[in-house]
Amino acid sequence: MTRLLAAIVIVGSAVIALVLAWPQLFGLAGMPGVAQIVALRGLGIAVALVLAVGLTILALLAAPARRFAASLAAVALAFALVNAAVLSVRGFGDFAFTTKGDSDVTVLSWNTLGDAPGAEEIARLALESEADIIALPETTNELGIDIALLMQAADRPMWVHTLAYDQESKARSTTLLVSVDLGEYSVDTATRTTAVLPTLVAAPVDGSGPTIVVVHTVAPLPPMEATWQQDLRWVADACDGENVILAGDFNATLDHITGLGVDGGDLGSCRDAALATDNAAVGTWPTQLPALLGSPIDHVMATPNWTVTGMRVIESLDKAGSDHRPILVQLSPAD
Known part of the structure; x- marks a missing residue:
């Protein structure tokens, strides 16, 4: 009976590990609990390795439990290896940028946690990076104007647009700054x-530039999982044109959007900049964790008329006040 129970525990642990390591096989990436665990693959590797070491020590020290502990250690190690393989394919970080061309567009995206970094810090980063599009979930119109004034003083004038669902919570405002060089937007x-949280859609007035979508979906926390999945489908539908740029806080990793791409896209017709540049394993949230242990839930995506020629997650501003890291992406017109 003891051996039977041990076998059931080992097999059950292996099945659970497989589901958590690759939930897409079972269509469970959005399932409560699974969605949160798969979002933190890097942290999951660290936890699994600690368990594998602990169980290995137990197997060496406790002869009666040797086979049982060794088997569970093997399951934990396999879980860590599968996750490491997935993350290695997605990329642990390649921050190289090509020289920016006249037709290139630089996109800066940063969930500011309700204006936390302040106008000066955001404007400084935008000016240093020569950002043409600044996507700012959880950012008020007032702060957007302050940023624009600082950039105008530095001879980088920007249009400011904000969509706010109410004025009671800064999290329910989404702001976009777009360079006047890209034309007027509505x-x-x-x-x-x-x-729950506003996603801003900006269309070029003359129809010649990209449609810019500043994304902010609700987090997949109980009881909002169904709403979160509805939000992701809405964002996928928003990328149905020939010239679209998505940027912002998706509250979703590549695991969560599996099946929402069309025509080779990762989400709708849009392709993920981080995946295209070997940066998709670098976490953007939370800043309290090292980037490789965090969750890559902030994205810039674009339709195939754009080629990604540079991308990086900015880790130097982890103490700036937000719990998200900024991401910077350079897009070039495809040949």
Whole structure:
């Protein structure tokens, strides 16, 4: 009976490990609990390795439990190896940028946790990076104007657009700054987009530039999982044109958007900049964890008319006040 129970525990642990390591095989990437664990693959590797070492020591010291502990250690090690393989394919960071061309567009995206870094810090980063598009979830219109004034003083004038669902919580405001060199943009502030937190859609007035979508989906926390999945489907549908750039806080990793791409896209027709540049394993949230242990839930994505010619997650601002890291992406017109 003891051996039977041990076998059941070992097999059950192996099945659970497989589901958590690759939930897409079972269509469970959005399942409560699974969604949160798979979002933190790097942290999962660290935990699994600690368990594997502990169980190995137990197997060496306790002869009666040797086979049982060794088997569980093997399961934990296999879980860590599968996750490491997935992350290695996605890339642990390649921060190289090509020289920026006249037609290239630089996108800066940063969830500011309710204006936390302040206008000066955001403007400094935008000016240093020569950002043409600045996507700022959880950022008020007032801060957006302050940033624009600082950039105008540095001879980098920007249009400012904000979509706010209310004025009570800064998290329910999403702000976009776009360079006047890209032309004039219009935003429909009367239409609700994603359900709880606003996703801003900016269309070029003359129709010649990219449609810019500043994304902010709700987090997959109980009881919002269904709303979160609805938000992700809405964002996928938003990338149905020939010239679209998505940027912002998706509250989703590549695991969560499996099946939402069309025509070779990762989400709708859009392709993920981090995946294209070997940066998709670098975590953008939370800043309290090292980047390789965190969750890559902030993205810049674009339709195939753009080629990604540089991308990096900025780790030097982890103490700036936000719990998200900024991401910087350079896009070049595809040949």
